Amino acid sequence: MNSIALFAYCGAAMVGLGLFGLITKPQVLRKILAFNVLGTGVFLLFGVIARRGAAAGLHSDPVPQALVITGIVVAFSATTMAVVLLLRLYAQTGEATLDSDDPPNAGTDGGR
């Protein structure tokens, strides 16, 4: 196992953790945090792929790097919108959760 493999496992674990948090946490703020962990995990996997693509005198493939930079900015905008929506919901209703809000509950869909 070398350094690259280590970060690959790290990224994969981050994706799993973030996904778990996104699905199971009821408070929206935690979901947003989990989404960010998930996102950084995906980007890190892209970074591992970039590192594996070191060639032509570069230590890392520049195309995935550029895409990750774009992705980080987009993820930040998404976080901002979600946070503002959450704060507005809280200001209006005093709640910070969505009832029956688990996004990918394929098996537990109660309908409605």
Add this chain to the structure above:
Amino acid sequence: MTPPFILEIAFVILILAIAVGTLVARAAFTAVLLFMIYGLLIAIAWVRLSAVDVALTEAAIGGGLTGMLLLGAVARLRESEGSGEEPGLPTLLAAGTLCVLVSAALGTLVLSRPEVAPSLAPMVMDNLAQSALGNPVAAVLFVFRAFDTLLEKVVLLLALIGVWSLAPDRAWGGVPGLRLYAEPSSILVFLAQLLPPIGIMIGIYMFWTGASYPGGAFQGGTVLAAMWLLVMIARLQPVPAISLRRIRLLLVVGPVIFVAIGLLGFVVADAFLAYPADYAKPLIITAEATLTLSIGVTLGLLVAGPPDRIPQP
């Protein structure tokens, strides 16, 4: 198992531990603090992966601005923690199994791929001279895949509009409700007077040097945004109303110039977003400069939030 490698293993374990901490921490404030540390550690990981431009972006946006945004949110959400029904054990087990499977699949897939990983690095290097830039990542962002960058700027602006749209009707066009210190402490005021000039220089330098070395418009713009926010929070500058003409112009000058240069490409080069051979570098620098400015203003306003009061005349 050399010592550096052991250190690296320890580093990764630390990252994962903090990630877990972020998710399970009881208090939201702790979770957000841990998340900010996590962001900075990830930035270091990016340096280990030889992607310095990404490390800069992650540190600035992922660690800095996102952390700031979330801290502000936590401050407002006060007593809501502990509410909400935690899902039952079956759901947790099902979700947990799914996530473990996903992680395992990803870990194996990313590494098991072709022995010689496919890479676009050779193609980038071949065309780098034509792109008039020295930094390959910047070349991808502003020359080869400039279309993505242009669209991304539009995405940023739409996010800002979306944030503004959540203002109450009566406050439209007013001043964002950025949480300010009622009486900023003298230390904060001192820092807000000392840091911004340095920070602005660093931001400009980061954009300028990004043409040939790690850096670029996004990284520089983020630093500018951070400095602006610091100055506003310490009450050294008033938070501007969103209907101010100069704010609107600053927001769009970057994308407008970028689109204009792109359309110019129809005329003087062969295609949309193509650069004429002689003027490529100055055009790209102009585009990046205005984009840095716009990105700074956009990111700052995104963190500032929707307007919630009309400015007193």
Add this chain to the structure above:
Amino acid sequence: MIPDQTTANGYLLVLAIMLPVIGILLSLAAGGRYVERIAMVLLPVGLVIAAAIFGLVWRDQQSLVYIVGGWHPPLGVALRADGISAAMMLTTAIVICATGLFARGEFGQPRGSPEIRASQVFWILLLGIWSGLNTVVLGDDLFNLYVALELLTFAAVPLVSLKGYKETIKAALRYMLFALFGSVLYLLGTVLIYGAYGTLDIAMLSGRVHPEPVAWIAASLMTMGLLAKTALFPLHLWLPPAHAGAPAPGSAVLSALVVKGSFFLIVRLWFDAMPGLMNFASGQILGTLGAGAVIFGSVLALRQQRLKLLIAYSTIAQIGYLFFIFPLTAGNEPWDSVAWTGGWLQLFSHAFAKASMFMAAGLIAETLGHDRIAEFGGINRVIPITVIAFGLAGLSLMGVPPSGGFVAKWLLLLATVMEGQWWWAVVMLVGGLLAGGYVFMVLGKALGNASAPLKLATPVSRAREIVALTLALCAVLLGLVPLQPSELLQVGRPEVLGVIAR
């Protein structure tokens, strides 16, 4: 043969995407009453561009291609307008223009009025949705498509929360979370594909991808993410409150167009980027989910008491029909194009019909001050044009001739017979009956007598009624399409699908 150089008139593709973007930038800078005017100027221009692209693709029977910046994939990004993109762009342009006209009633800014939040924001969001949709159907690069999806989401979510009530904020937040979940899964798949094949260009991928674990997992991840955005059963929870809570022109665009954007990408993924991957099993899985959506959505629609929620559940059901494309084209025989044409016609006629329905619902709600179906008695006398529009749109949803919906469902039924997969036919027939149920439920009340004298909340605007009626007529006009595989929709298809048998 798929061209890989910029074709003549390829610049139109760039204009189609950049025109709304320029509109957004100008609107943001100018503010005030200019926002609506900018939109009203750009809408017809965009319609002309879309029609021009459609005409060119039809006339030349060839895709339009544009290589952005002159940098060829895999280094750069390409835009491509094939048959389905051109048809989708034209449908989008017509619906958006109609929505723009319709929205002037609610979001118009008379001279001299101060800046109103909802009006300012609405027009910019409309332009954002248009640009996002055009990029989704024209983009030929997986990461470009990711940015386009985000553009679409960021323009659509604030539409849901535009009215500002707490229910709409909640619906918008739920939509946002589902959309983010979908985007990140899509991105994860894209990352895996780059790692395996070294390119993100769809045309190049079609040559490089073969069935292996990484391709399967990437495709599954991306599909799951896109299914969340398309609100296919069982990931549909976010759609009814979101589409019902948006203002009427917003609901029209959301149901008619935005959810179709992610569906378009699912098709692009399975048929263009990874053509060898679709097999019997995966087709059946997608078809089953579609069948679930049809039944589930239609049954729930019958139980609704508010019109906008009924229409939203109907959207969930009608989206299910689209997924019958997958099991019915999983083969190389020439008649696959029957299901192909049927599925796309379903998409286009549903777009017109659903937009018309939401507009009608908006007019009814404005006139009566509420949208409780039980109390619709007598509105036929007050807003007859609206009720006719609703009825015509309903014909298309039920699949009754003459209408685009009829042709679409007839072609799909024909495909089930040809493929020997009669079980989908059962689902479609049941779905049609249920659709008839909920459409007549509304029409019956509307055509009936008023139980109490109607109190009108606001006077009726005939012009907006006509807009709704025109869209419904578009859905009906699609019924004039010949009952056979369409050549236009075949333009640009890879050889796997085969050409029309001669």
